[in-house]
Amino acid sequence: xxxxxxxxxxxxxxxxxxxxxxxxxxxxxxxxxxxxxxxxxxxxxxxxxxxxxxxxxxxxxxxxxxxxxxxxxxxxxxxxxxxxxxxxxxxxxxxxxxxxxxxxxxxxxxxxxxxxxxxxxxxxxxxxxxxxxxxxxxxxxxxxxxx
Amino acid sequence: xxxxxxxxxxxxxxxxxxxxxxxxxxxxxxxxxxxxxxxxxxxxxxxxxxxxxxxxxxxxxxxxxxxxxxxxxxxxxxxxxxxxxxxxxx
Numbered sequence: 001x002x003x004x005x006x007x008x009x010x011x012x013x014x015x016x017x018x019x020x021x022x023x024x025x026x027x028x029x030x031x032x033x034x035x036x037x038x039x040x041x042x043x044x045x046x047x048x049x050x051x052x053x054x055x056x057x058x059x060x061x062x063x064x065x066x067x068x069x070x071x072x073x074x075x076x077x078x079x080x081x082x083x084x085x086x087x088x089x090x091x092x093x094x095x096x097x098x099x100x101x102x103x104x105x106x107x108x109x110x111x112x113x114x115x116x117x118x119x120x121x122x123x124x125x126x127x128x129x130x131x132x133x134x135x136x137x138x139x140x141x142x143x144x145x146x147x
Numbered sequence: 148x149x150x151x152x153x154x155x156x157x158x159x160x161x162x163x164x165x166x167x168x169x170x171x172x173x174x175x176x177x178x179x180x181x182x183x184x185x186x187x188x189x190x191x192x193x194x195x196x197x198x199x200x201x202x203x204x205x206x207x208x209x210x211x212x213x214x215x216x217x218x219x220x221x222x223x224x225x226x227x228x229x230x231x232x233x234x235x236x237x
Binding site: 060 | 155198199207220222223225227228229230231
C-alpha cells in the first residue's frame with residue numbers, strides 16, 4: 001500500500017465541459033484525450049491542460065467506446081505541437097457504473113496513464129491509473145483534484 | 148533494413164529487421180526466410196496487435212503484412228465501455 005495515492009489535477013472548466021459533452025452525447029458514450037503534464041510515479045501528480053474530444057467509433061456506442069487510430073494520431077500530434085504530454089483519457093458511462101467496468105479492464109492498454117470516467121447515473125466523476133505488473137493489470141483509484 | 152518504431156507516449160526503438168525472426172506460426176503471411184511481418188516486429192518490443200495499431204504515414208497497416216517501411220508508428224488502443232464483455236474473443 002502506498003501512503004500517498006496518485007493524483008489527477010483537472011481544471012474545473014474542463015471537468016464541466018466533459019460533463020456537458022457526456023450529457024449531450026447520451027445515450028451514447030463520449031470519449032477524448034487529456035494533454036498536459038504527465039507523472040507516472042506511484043504517487044505522481046498529473047495535470048490536465050487541455051482536453052481533445054474524439055469521435056466514438058465503437059460499433060455499439062451506447063455501451064462501448066473506441067477512438068479511431070488515425071484520429072488518435074492526429075490528436076496526439078496536435079497535443080505534442082502544444083508542448084503537452086499524453087496524460088490520459090476520458091469516457092462516459094451514461095448508465096454507470098461510476099467506476100471502470102470489466103470491459104474497461106479487459107481493454108486498457110496504457111500503463112500509468114489516467115482513465116477518467118464520467119458516470120451520469122449515478123452522477124459521479126472519478127479517475128483511475130492503469131497499472132501493469134507482468135501480464136496482469138488493474139485500475140488504481142487516484143485523487144481527482146479540481147483546479 | 149533498420150526500422151524506427153515510434154511507440155507514441157513511450158520510447159522509440161531502432162530494430163534491425165535482420166534480427167527479427169520471420170515466419171513464426173503466428174506471424175501471418177510471413178514464411179521462413181521472408182521479410183518479417185509487422186506483428187513479428189511488434190513481438191520484438193513485447194507488444195501484440197490486440198493492444199496496439201501500427202501506422203505507416205499516418206495510415207493503419209495490416210499486422211500480417213511484411214514490413215516495408217523504415218519508420219512505423221505504434222499506438223496503444225484507446226477503448227473500453229460500460230458493459231461487461233459478452234464475446235471475450237473480441
